Amino acid sequence: MEAERERHEENCVLSPGTKSELCKDSDCWSEEEGAVVLKRKMSLHSCETCGSEEARYRCPRCMKYSCSLPCVKKHKAAIQCSGVRDKAAFVSLSKFDEMTLLSDYRFLEDVARTYDCAARDVLLHKPTSYKFLGFMKNRARKCKIDLKILPVGFKKRRENSTFFCQKQKRFCWHLKLIFPQSHAEYMAKRVPDDRTLxxxxxxxxxxxxxxxVIRQRLKAYILSQSGVSVFMKAESEKHSSARWYELDSEKSLFENLKNKTIVEYPTLHVVLKDFRNDFLGVGQETSDTRSPALPALSQNEEEEIEEGEIRDST
Ligand SMILES: [Zn+2]
Ligand SMILES: [Zn+2]
Incomplete structure (x- = not known):
């Protein structure tokens, strides 16, 4: 309420002691009090738009004097003035007072509020129509892929840039590539599904x-002689710990994604062969001595974790 009123005053009361006729609100200057001071203060200036009348208003943005509403409107149109005080205008340090500080603080609050409102607006985050998504799911089904689309608001939904290319009759996937041994993640966009891994x-x-730049980050992979295995999480499997599909690097993305469930877009874990045992395959059971809920670690595995290896706990 308070802020609203202030903004209102900011736009209609122009300098202390002026009365705004543009504003019929009781919040603004009282008639008599304003008029007296007005005469004294403003009589020095004439309207900068028509030049003939005595100025009664001063624009909070461009500081031009005006006599009446038509003149205010005219000056706005002529010099593209918004009539709103420029909150980001330069203020020298010597003139920086508490009011300026408060104004800056409010400005930042405004920014935060605007950002928050935009983030909550569902319509703004609907880049793809439901029709398009239905079409994508249909197409995926024809490729024997169970494509799951998340509701609006999910990060994965927002990120996903996958589309079906009508001309080439193939998917161009949004891919997430995770390199756990280098603690690196990359997004690849528009990857045609006929490319091999x-x-x-x-x-x-x-x-x-x-x-x-990427090579430097993924040094561990470049230097390794063992080669890599590529895994994708089995989304449909109901296990306490994750199960993984091992993909075939020599086959195309299209072949590799067949008969799998994909939530929004494929996430590929590129793993050095030395670490491939950490990825339990689909149908593979945890060894008898371990309980699935709390797998006991062998000496060897403990060492690996100490070396800072990422484990997917979900
Ligand atoms: Zn005028
Ligand atoms: Zn102006």
Whole structure:
């Protein structure tokens, strides 16, 4: 309430002691009091728009004097003035007082509020229509993929840039690539599904063809002689611990995704072969001596964890 009233005053009461005729609100200056001071203060200036009348208002943005509503409107149109005080205008340190501080504080509050409102607006976050999503799911079904679409608001839904290319009759996937041994994650966009995993990974872990910045980050992979295995989490499996599909690097994405459930987009875990035992395959049971809920760690595995290895606990 308070802030609203202040903003209102800001826009209609122009300098102390002026009365705004634009504003019929009782919140604004009282008639008599204002008029007297007004005469004294403003008579020095004439309207900068028509030049003939005595100025009664001063624009909080451009500081131009005006005599009446038509003149205020005219000046706004002529110099593209919004008539709203410029909250980000330069203020020299010597003129920086408590009011300026308060104004800055309110400005930041406004920004936070605007951002929050935008984040809550469901319509703004609906980049893809339901029709399009239905079409995608249908297409996926034809490729024997169970594509699950999350409700609006989920991060994965927002990120997903997957689309079906009508011309080439194939999916161009949004991919998340996780390299646990380097603690790195990358997003790949528009990856055609006829590419083999080997081709897709070239950009990341090929000694010659990878991007230099990525190569530096994924040093562990570049230097390793063992090669990599690619895993994808089995979404449909109901186990206390995750089960994984091992994908075939020589086969295309299309072949690899067949008969699998994908939530929004595929997330591929690219793992050095030395660590591949951490990924339990689908149908593979935890060994008899371990209970699935609390797997006992062998000496060997404990060492691996100490080396900072990421484990998916879900
Ligand atoms: Zn005028
Ligand atoms: Zn103005």
């Amino acid at each position: 080997h081709e897709i990974l070239k950009k990341y872990i090929s000694l010659k063809e990878s991007d230099p």
